[in-house]
Amino acid sequence: MSNEGNSNWQFSLIGQVLGLNVKFKTMESYIQKVWTHWSVPDLCILKPGLFLFKFQNKYEMEDILMNGPWFFGSRPLLLKVWTNDDDIDKMNGNIYPLWIQLPGLRLNLWSSNAISKIASHIGRPIATDKLTANKQRLAYARVLVEVNMPSPLPDLIPIHGPNGKIINQKVIYELKPK
Template sequence: MALLERAVVGKILGRRVSFFLLKAEIQRQWGRFDEFQLTTMGFDCFICIFSYVEARDEVLCGGPWFIGGNLIGLDRWSPDFSPTSMEGLSSPVWIHLPNLPLLYWDDDNISRIASRIGTPLWIDAQTGNWGRREYARVCVRMNLANKLQAGVWVNG
């Protein structure tokens, strides 16, 4: 169905929010991209259909997105989507890499280490400029169906 090609499915991770709050927050955060139709699917899932595929892609590539302090997991709509599963849902998440030896303090190594958690998207400006030494800060796109790792061991 062509309509659903422009759709994003989302799952609210955390406490329940009202439809009124969901709609108001999504309008505030995503209204700049395009007009959309919003429908809920159960108490923690929703589908948002945009007028253009480009707007859907802007939402999927942006974030992380929060509704009422709750993280939102997103994915393109597919016939396999299930409101009872986290499969396919992802979100950008900022992670810290504390106690990183200076030997590994460059974009390639930081990205390689962060890729053990998710797909690296951005390195914090302070990290890239060596402005902060307590930890490196990286935004990764995490698959929310995977178990969250407590950490990653780096040689050295």
């Protein structure tokens, strides 16, 4: 198989509204209204209720991811970065991007490696918000993780401290799927 077509979609997100089969025109109106301060991507329908949002560049795509979570009414718009391995026929919405907060994170753990390692107890870390990346808000670290549901979502993550003592790091889910 050829990878020629990858460049067409490399700055794309796949998205769906949790629990709703949103029509194309409705989604198109939504992104034009809600994402107007950012970049409005080209919209493609992959299958009923599942969309591809095609951006001009990586920065536009990441801006939308970083400024989430997004809601369609009271329901979350679930977004994930498109990859060449995505099989549209097998997509059934089991992978959810979740924003988590790690309140009171110890200062010695404020590194991208440590935060990523902690977040990986929940899922695959995708990104942190700008305040976390720049260490400007130390009350909590905010991380976007990709979680394959159903899977356990712990409220505490045990961390081995430098002296061997276990520290329980609290986790807050900005939106916890049922």
